[in-house]
Amino acid sequence: MGYQYFNTDEMIKNTTVFDERDPSLKKESFHIAYGIDKNFLFGCGVSIASVLMNNREMDFVFHVFIDQLSTDDVQTFSQLAKSYKTCIQLHIVNCEKLKSFPTTKNWSVAMYFRFIIGDYFIGSQKVILYLDADIVCKGDISGLVNILPDDKVAGVVPERDQSWWEQRAHSLHCPALEKGYFNSGMLLLNIDAWAREYVSGRAMEMLSDKKITSMLSYMDQDILNLILHDKVQFIDKIYNTQFSLNYELKKTFINPVSDSTVFIHYVGPTKPWHSWSCYASATPFLVAREHSPWKDTPLMSPGNANYARYCAKHNFKQGKNIAGIINYIFYFYLKIKG
Structure with a gap:
């Protein structure tokens, strides 16, 4: 089983399961997990819908790790599970152990939920796909099912380019990052290898060290790059095509999203669920929203x-x-x- 830092019985207050799958259709399930706070709940629900509407032949179990949920929110996820005949598990996280770790104006302690997620599945699942809630699916994800080598902890996609990797390598005093720095919004996790490397324990130890945290700009992402820089498999950018809606403020820009893109990752502060993101580049989110129980939910002010x-x-x-x-x-x- 390997090493587990978080006692998930302590970290998960309760779990609600909505399983609307047809028991007569026995397929191997692919597990997808999200770690969010209430500000990303809208995006998370639409993200799940986008995966389902583009991958109707696959069997999924979705896991939403969140600090709090209203009764209405729970019922909306129940509707989503019924609509697509899928399984959704809602895990309420105890955040007390995480409150001492650094946060930013845009990112709460929920950014550390991915460490709880990695530990949660030790001993129960081999592979987990972690997704940020600002990721929208527009294609077939079946290519991810058997893509990860046994000796790698995660399948990842690079962030930006060589000059950016060199900048992060310099800032984090880790020359190895010059060969590649990854975005942590999409992580295809090999759970056995995650446990073997004791990733969560090492991450929490580093986040408790002020000398280390003073170097960090992207808290959880920098930490993961420092721990896993030589233990990841870089995969095609179609699985994490990063696009900022704030590019729309520029006179000209190149949109990296193409017909082959599987996951669009809406990085940056402006999200497609914001009322001011009225651009064609936000269309994939809006289409998925129309096919979800959140279709009548107004965009956020x-x-x-x-x-x-x-x-x-x-x-x-x-x-x-x-x-x-x-x-x-x-x-x-x-x-x-x-």
């Missing part, structure tokens, strides 16, 4: 100063000048307020 500022910028880009002025005023109000 800015809830903090950072989002209000981006909302205003996008309003002006879209020619919505009055809305842009209003949201800039809202931005300054929130800044003054605190």
Whole structure:
């Protein structure tokens, strides 16, 4: 079984299971896990729907690790499971052990849930696909099922380019990262190897060291790169095609999403569930939303100063000048307020 840092009986308060699969159709299940807080719940639900609508021949078990859920949220996931005759498990996480670790204005302790996820499946599953909630599926994922070598902890996709890898290698004092620095939003995890390398325990130890955390810019992602830089298998970027909706603010940009893209990863602060992300590049999310129980859920308005500022910028880009002025005023109000 290997080594487990997190006692999952302590870390998981309770689990709710909705299994609407036909028991007469016995197929090997592919497990997909998300680690989120309430701000990413909308995106997570639509992400699950996007996987299901593009992979109707596969049998899935989805796992949502979250700190809290309302009764309405639970019922919406139940509807999703019924609609697609799939299995969804909702795991409520005890966050007490994580509260001492660093967070940012955009990322709560939920970014560390992927370490709990890795440990949770030790002894029960061989392979788990971890996805961030801002990932939308637009293709066939069956190519991931048997792609990972036994000696690798994770299948990953590089982030950016060689110059970026060199920058992260320098910042993190890890020359090996010059050969490749990966994005942690999509992790195809070999659970036996994860346990063997004691990834969660090593990560928590490093996150408790202020000398190490002072070097980090992307907390969980930097830590994973430091631990796993020589224990990952780089796979095709179609499985984590990273695109920022804030590219739309530029005069020109190249959209990396193509017909062959399987997963679009909407990196950056503006997400496709935000009301100001009204671009063709957000269409895959909006299509999946229409095929989910969240189809009538309105896109989210800015809830903090950072989002209000981006909302205003996008309003002006879209020619919505009055809305842009209003949201800039809202931005300054929130800044003054605190």
